[in-house]
Amino acid sequence: MHDLVIETREHDLGGGFKVGRVLPFRQRRMVGPFIFFDRMGPHDLPAPIPQRIDVRPHPHIGLSTVTYLFEGQMTHRDSLGVEQDILPGALNWMTAGSGISHSERFDGMRSQGGRMDGIQAWVAVPEANEEDAPAFDHYASDALPLFSENGMSGRLIAGSAFGMSSPAKTHSPLFYADVALQSDARMALPAEHPERAAYIVSGLVEHEGQRYKAGQMLVFAPGGAPELKALGNARLMVLGGEPLGTRHIWWNFVSSRKERIEQAKADWLAGRIALPEHDSSEFIPLPQTVA
Template identity: 55%
Template sequence: MLITAREGDLGNGLKVRRVLPYAKRRMVGPFVFFDHAGPVTLPPEAVRAADVRPHPHIGLSTMSYLLSGEIVHRDSLGVVQRIRPAEVNWMTAGRGISHSERFEHPASFAGGGLELMQFWVALPEIDEECEPTFTHYGSEALPVIERPGLHCRVLAGETMGQRSAVRTSSPLFCAHVALSAGTRFTLDGVYPEQAVYVARGAVASGGQIAEPGQLMVFNQGADEVLAEQDSVLMLLGGEPVGPRHIFWNFVSSRPERIEQAKGDWRAGRIPLPPDDHDEFIPLPG
């Protein structure tokens, strides 16, 4: 299956490509949401308006990874953490957490503009109500694989014989790959669901070509991918955890839990970040 991301605008110049969920393919393994934001550069006067104000999550882990730029994360656990390229912020919402993502000029737009990959990973049912946690992983925790024409950083899980130090709740993998034109590589075929997203360039597999903003989804198997051009890719996949309900920032195996989360946010029962509590995003609708 070839999925073309939907263009979206989070407001105030922050544009995204929304890859998952897709009408005909809600998830890939446990990955239930995937946004590619930017690259974008904003003038100093526009930065404050583009901030992502405090908002809640339940039932998932978020993984944030930057290709360029910088973001300041604050959450209701009291964590304040900058994230830069080649690092991973892994936040597990469990029973409920809130966080904000703030930008600063000029650091947030260094290196060609802010470019963010953000993934939501659905938690197994047994972990949906776990205690919320946050962990920052530096580049030393994310192994790099170098082969002729290929550079791969393993962000989570295991691929190409290397395992990330990022702690996950279910079997999955995610990697950032740069390929030179004409280079081939083969997906491990270990996981029953896997996909290749093209951020830049173009790749071919099985007679299909994927271009920027497209996700090529595979079933289990050692599928070969060929770079038609110099390309930047995100690889992802894993073991399915079962269907999930999604409303706004809430993910759950149970629709009634989504309704509870709506009420909790309206009533202020999900705390705000102690260092960022003067404003928040209200429940849609």
């Protein structure tokens, strides 16, 4: 059975680029190590795409950002000197550790415009890894395992599920997958992970006689292998893993310690977190308050 259904709430990232925020939610801050989950679209962006909707350089600590696109293209630049185009089906996994900054821009789509859609997730890391050196890993779409069985097909983005493991480097037991279901196909959530959720990207699904629609996240109670049935073609993101304990979140900072977040605020304000080497002409200032 599920123990919660989370509805998407609209959130403006600044500059008019709107996302659908799912996690964190007041009744459920995390699912396994996943502490943040935004749907970036679908948006039809007319040409030329204005720079004001780009995500300007901003800082992170104590988490990994996980970017996965369904459509469109983004350009990632960070303070490690990495510049990487993100394409549909590929995985960008940036670990902030003790501190990193990055930007995400629409450079590859700017002149022609186009459709943009994807998921930005944050994964908290164990306390022992919160102060690791920052790192960045990119996995092309053909590097991630594909699966197909009985009307269910998909890509295992990270972690272990459905009898396979992703090559993506993670810090704790988790799973994250992009799953397509044909009409009437059924999918069981992996039983080996204690915390699990399914976000409906498109279509309708049924669970225990109830129907659920795109934009809803079903969070399941521990135990068993909850089953979802597609009512027509459907697409889901399934995620979860081992819980890591309480985490504090303020703006772009995640930590097991409130005082560490205060330090990160001071570091960004004082310019102690470097800006991306190839994108240092502007940045998002520290907000006075966080909604």
